[in-house]
Amino acid sequence: MHPSVKIFSGTSSSYLAEQIAKSFGKTLGDVKIQKFSDGEFQPVFNESIRGDYVFLVQSTNAPSDNLMELLMMIDAARRASAGYITAVIPYYGFARQDRKDKPRVSIASKLVANLLTKAGANRVMTMDLHAPQIQGFFDIPVDHLDSSAIFIPYIEKLKIENLTFASPDVGSTNRVREVAKYFEAEMVICDKQRKRANEVAGMTVIGDVTGRNVVLIDDICDTAGTLSKSAAMLKEKGALSVRAFCTHPVLSGNAYQNIENSVLEELVVCDTLPLKQNVSKIKVVPTAELFAIAIRNTFENKSISSLFIHSQLNK
Numbered sequence: 365m366h367p368s369v370k371i372f373s374g375t376s377s378s379y380l381a382e383q384i385a386k387s388f389g390k391t392l393g394d395v396k397i398q399k400f401s402d403g404e405f406q407p408v409f410n411e412s413i414r415g416d417y418v419f420l421v422q423s424t425n426a427p428s429d430n431l432m433e434l435l436m437m438i439d440a441a442r443r444a445s446a447g448y449i450t451a452v453i454p455y456y457g458f459a460r461q462d463r464k465d466k467p468r469v470s471i472a473s474k475l476v477a478n479l480l481t482k483a484g485a486n487r488v489m490t491m492d493l494h495a496p497q498i499q500g501f502f503d504i505p506v507d508h509l510d511s512s513a514i515f516i517p518y519i520e521k522l523k524i525e526n527l528t529f530a531s532p533d534v535g536s537t538n539r540v541r542e543v544a545k546y547f548e549a550e551m552v553i554c555d556k557q558r559k560r561a562n563e564v565a566g567m568t569v570i571g572d573v574t575g576r577n578v579v580l581i582d583d584i585c586d587t588a589g590t591l592s593k594s595a596a597m598l599k600e601k602g603a604l605s606v607r608a609f610c611t612h613p614v615l616s617g618n619a620y621q622n623i624e625n626s627v628l629e630e631l632v633v634c635d636t637l638p639l640k641q642n643v644s645k646i647k648v649v650p651t652a653e654l655f656a657i658a659i660r661n662t663f664e665n666k667s668i669s670s671l672f673i674h675s676q677l678n679k
Contacts, residue, residue, distance in 0.1 A: 369416070369417045369660075370413055371393055377423050379638060380423075380651070384652045384656050387652045395409050406436070407436050412444075415446070416446055417447060417662075421655075422434040423453060431476065434451060436483075450488070450659075451488050455612045455614075455637050456476075459498055474498075486505075491636055494584065507662065509655070511609075512543055515649070518609075524577045525577065526577050527577055528544075528550045528573055529547070529551045529579050531581065532591060533553075536582050537553060539583070550576070553570040553571060554567055567593055567594065572601075574602035578598050579607055581610075582610045588620075589622060591622075591626070592622045595628045607628060607631070608631045611633070614637060630646070
């Protein structure tokens with residue numbers, strides 16, 4: 365028998381996994397997460413996966429149970445003689461801890477890469493890592509999908525005039541520059557200084573936004589504090605309108621309230637994480653088709669470079 369593709373979901377990404385499987389043309393595989401009374405859990409595959417290409421869909425957002433669940437699913441698949449195991453991680457948690465920016469801290473994103481590999485993953489598929497160089501933490505192949513393949517068509521449909529793209533911090537400049545280049549548009553940078561994590565001390569705009577319609581682009585929206593402050597400052601500097609595109613809607617703390625009360629026209633996010641509330645300003649764009657194509661091309665040993673931003677830029 366030839367190996368087949370089987371797609372399974374962890375607890376945190378069940379809706380997205382269903383949509384990916386549907387786009388692929390399969391039903392979601394049968395896996396159950398058994399729970400013990402003390403909170404311990406155990407993934408169990410209720411069908412044979414011997415020799416198959418197994419794709420395990422799970423975002424590793426907080427709490428850390430989501431990461432542990434994915435690791436145990438990988439381990440279970442390996443012990444069940446799966447032919448090839450791909451961890452499909454729409455949102456790669458702990459990615460913000462990608463370097464030693466102060467003494468005596470963990471490089472957690474490297475630790476997670478080690479754990480995934482040690483558990484038995486043969487490949488990782490993810491979207492918009494906080495820093496692209498995290499791919500180098502892995503000694504197995506990483507398919508790094510880019511949300512620009514989804515955001516660019518959305519922005520094109522808006523037909524915005526006097527368009528300027530903005531980076532909410534210096535770290536996102538490369539990401540924003542490539543999209544600005546695609547639209548042959550100008551770019552500005554919002555330079556922020558932090559007191560501590562999730563708290564911005566000060567911010568300045570590098571560039572002119574007078575009379576411009578500004579699009580902010582970032583990978584993660586957590587408390588939405590930076591986004592709200594950036595939008596307000598851009599309006600103060602003369603922007604006609606401000607909207608934001610963020611891949612991963614972490615949206616913790618007062619995020620939903622911050623967005624609703626902000627000057628943003630809209631916040632467009634991907635469905636890599638489920639929303640906890642419905643807010644009129646937040647629009648969700650689907651990623652299932654992109655992941656399904658990547659899964660199919662991986663299984664058929666075809667290139668997936670057409671799904672990366674660099675191919676989108678070659679108009």
